[in-house]
Amino acid sequence: NAGVTQTPKFQVLKTGQSMTLQCAQDMNHEYMSWYRQDPGMGLRLIHYSVGAGITDQGEVPNGYNVSRSTTEDFPLRLLSAAPSQTSVYFCASKPARWADTQYFGPGTRLTVL
Amino acid sequence: AQKITQTQPGMFVQEKEAVTLDCTYDTSDPSYGLFWYKQPSSGEMIFLIYQGSYDQQNATEGRYSLNFQKARKSANLVISASQLGDSAMYFCAMRELRDDKIIFGKGTRLHILP
Numbered sequence: 317n318a319g320v321t322q323t324p325k326f327q328v329l330k331t332g333q334s335m336t337l338q339c340a341q342d343m344n345h346e347y348m349s350w351y352r353q354d355p356g357m358g359l360r361l362i363h364y365s366v367g368a369g370i371t372d373q374g375e376v377p378n379g380y381n382v383s384r385s386t387t388e389d390f391p392l393r394l395l396s397a398a399p400s401q402t403s404v405y406f407c408a409s410k411p412a413r414w415a416d417t418q419y420f421g422p423g424t425r426l427t428v429l
Numbered sequence: 430a431q432k433i434t435q436t437q438p439g440m441f442v443q444e445k446e447a448v449t450l451d452c453t454y455d456t457s458d459p460s461y462g463l464f465w466y467k468q469p470s471s472g473e474m475i476f477l478i479y480q481g482s483y484d485q486q487n488a489t490e491g492r493y494s495l496n497f498q499k500a501r502k503s504a505n506l507v508i509s510a511s512q513l514g515d516s517a518m519y520f521c522a523m524r525e526l527r528d529d530k531i532i533f534g535k536g537t538r539l540h541i542l543p
Contacts, residue, residue: 349531358435358520358535359474366529374530406474413529416462416481420474 318342320421322407328427329397337392337424339407347410348390349374349418350382352403359406365390366413397428432456433523433534441540442511449496450506450537452521460526463504465495468518468536477519480504516541 323338341348349364351374361374365384379401381393390409394401407421434453442448454463465477480488480495488495496505508515521534 347529351533356438356535359522359533361530361532364529372529375532404472408474414526416464416479417476418464418531419476420466423472 320407320409320419322405322421322424324424325422326425328429329394330429331398333397334393334395335397337394337405337407337426339390339392339421340388341390341409341419342388343409343411343419344387345409345419346387346412347415347418348384349408350380350390350392351406351408352376352401353406353423354403362392362405399428402426402428432532433521435521435534435537437537438535439538439540441542443542444513445510448508448511448515448539450508450519450521450539452504452506452534454502454504454521454523456502456523456525458525458527462524462526463495463497464522464524464531465493465504465506466520466522466533468520469514470517474520478506511541513541513543515539 320341346367350362351359353359360376363382365371368387371382405424408418410418432455461482463480467475478490478493480497492509494507518536518538520536524531
């Protein structure tokens with residue numbers, strides 16, 4: 317039982333490049349979410365999903381796309397990276413939308429030059 | 430408007446003393462949940478404690494307790510007998526039942542001094 321896994325752990329991009337941050341969980345959790353963490357800003361919700369095929373926007377969705385084709389996977393896509401997207405990205409999951417405890421992945425540190 | 434406010438950017442506390450980390454929240458939803466997470470220097474997010482808005486008693490988990498004052502809209506985390514390993518960033522978060530989002534505060538960095 318690996319919990320919530322994220323790949324890669326570190327990534328450097330040039331402005332305008334695209335990439336996908338991967339997130340997977342093996343706990344059969346319905347609810348998954350993506351956050352970004354910037355110094356002094358705490359964690360801000362980017363997108364979330366309450367189940368396969370269902371996604372919705374969080375606080376800071378601009379510049380990011382998500383899809384949820386399976387229960388296990390919730391990738392985050394940056395279509396055209398910008399320096400403002402330099403951040404640490406966390407994926408999280410919980411059993412269902414009303415569940416209390418959310419489990420976090422280890423994070424991906426992204427730098428956009 | 431900020432939904433979760435943590436007014437203490439940083440705190441220094443002597444080892445073995447009790448610590449209170451402040452958190453106030455703003456919601457009009459009568460049903461909500463409040464969370465505290467710990468983030469050590471290694472970066473992972475560790476769930477500490479949860480309080481539901483209808484829970485009659487304050488939540489406790491080992492050395493952690495949540496001082497829930499509903500009328501004041503505050504959900505302070507109390508750590509008893511602090512240890513050096515408690516040095517970390519602490520985040521308060523809230524989920525409104527009408528919404529699926531979990532919103533975090535900006536965090537408080539706690540330093541435990543030997």
